[in-house]
Amino acid sequence: MQHDRQVAIIERIFAHLDAKTTDMCPAIGLNPVEAYFSDAWQASERRHLFGDRGQLLGLSGLLRHAGDYLVDDLGGGSRLLVRTPAGPIHGFHNVCRHRGAPLVQAGGEGARAFTCRYHGWSYDLDGMPMKLHAAHYPPLAAHERQLAAIGVDEAHGLVWVHRAGAAATDLHGLEEELDAYRLQDFFHYQSRRLQRRMNWKMVIDTFLESAHFPFLHRDSIASLFIHSLGIFDAFGDHCRMVYPRKTIDTLRGTDPRHWDLLRHSIIIYLLFPNTLLIWQLDHVEIWRTFPDPVGDPAQCVAEVSMYIPQQADSDKARAHWDANMRMLIRAVDEEDFPVAEAVQRGLRSGAQPHLTFGCHEPGLIHFHQRLQRAMVER
Ligand code: FES
Ligand SMILES: [Fe+2]
Incomplete structure (x- = not known):
């Protein structure tokens, strides 16, 4: 985040601290309980939110060197992504064009070509088949032989995948702010996949308010944060929440030119619709959440990935990042x-037609308003 934005946010935090207030919406939000369990609702989400829209895969450090490749199947389908020697990442459906076998089983490095384990068709990193036996496979049009491409965009250290030919994701004014983190320099440390019996949106809901910290996280992270104070800003469908740490008070009376918000807060970006990018003091977490591929709205798959500023090449460094991962899993999972x-189980009880988001929970109100707007607009 640019320094002038950091200073402006810190000034807003101090003003709220003095007035014992927080960022507010003018009205409460009521979210229909069906949004979390209705098949029809989820079908509409799949069409409007997960169809053509780009999905954040992670940071550039997932594929650092030429020949690095990975398989991503979170949320259904299987995609193969590879960093080419020329620099750009290429993406394909991970489906062999001969008889449809998955071409690659897991990620790796140093790839110059991919060979299908079923009958040995090989493809170069552009997805073109190599050395097909001419007698066995009389000329086929290129589009019948080459791997089916998916769209990949890499910018500001973020890698997005989308349908081939679809437009890149619009960051609505977050471009410079994300650039300032130099996300492209981060190293992928670890990813963990979770399957939960709750709607995919609950993963996002978890992070968009801090009012639960002193209750639910009383014995874990609550003591680190100022209670009930959040700074909210919208960027198109995306938004940013900042929750200040108690240490921010040490900046009072000091020279704003030296203020550093990144050391005194947790900064959460909702990258609409299903991704969170979280700045955590010295590292970055990415959360991705999807509806259950089988179709049950009351289940989801999610993945959290930790990215770190330097390679963890010592036992001490690994112990540090492992401890961070444990703390994250303890608080969230x-x-x-x-x-x-438990909320998910109670939604069908008939106890209430909607969930209530308070005026002091602007992130939640924004997220669900934008979801519903996206579902009717398109
Ligand atoms: S399915 Fe891949 S070579 Fe036959
Ligand atoms: Fe929480």
Whole structure:
């Protein structure tokens, strides 16, 4: 984040601290409970939110060197992505054009070509088949032989995938701010996949308010943060929440030219519709969440990935990042998500027609308003 934006946010935090306030919406938000369990609702989401829209895969460090490749099947379908020697990442459906076998089983490095384990068709990193036996396969049109491409965009250190030919994701004014983090320099440390019995949106909901910190996270992270204070800004469908750490008070009375918001807060970007990018002091987390591929709206698959500023090449460094991962899993997977699953079970009770988002929860209100708008607009 640019320094002038950091200073402006810190000034807003100090003003809220003095007035004992937080960023607010003018009205509460009511979210129909069907949004979390209705088959028809989820079918509409699949059409409007997960169809042509780009999906964030992660940071550029996932594929750092030429020949690095990965297989991504979160949320259904299987995609193969590879960093080419010329620099750009190429993406394909991970489906062999001969008889449809998955071409690659898992990620790796140093690829110059991919060979299908079923009958040995090989493809170069542009997806073109190599050395087909001419007698066995009389000329086929290129589009019948080459791997089916998917669209890949890499900018500001972020890698997005989308349908071939679809437009790149619009960041609505976050471009410079994300550039300032130099996300392209980060190294992928670890990813963990979670399957939960709750709607995919609950993964996002978990992070868009901090009012639950002093209750649900009383024994884990609550003591680190100022309670009930969040800074909200919208960027088109995306938004940013900043939750200040208690240490931010040490900046009072000091020279704003030296203020550093990144050391004194957690900064959460909702990259609409299903991704979170979280700045955590010295590292970055990416959360991706998808509806259950089988189609049950009350289940989701999610993945959290940790990216770190330098390669973890010592036991001490690995111990540090492992401890960070444990803290993250403890707070989210052991505290937030069990409650979210319990909420999911209660939604069908008939106790209420909607969930209530308070005026002090602008991130939640924004997220669900934008979801519903995207579902009717297109
Ligand atoms: S399915 Fe891949 S070579 Fe036959
Ligand atoms: Fe939480």
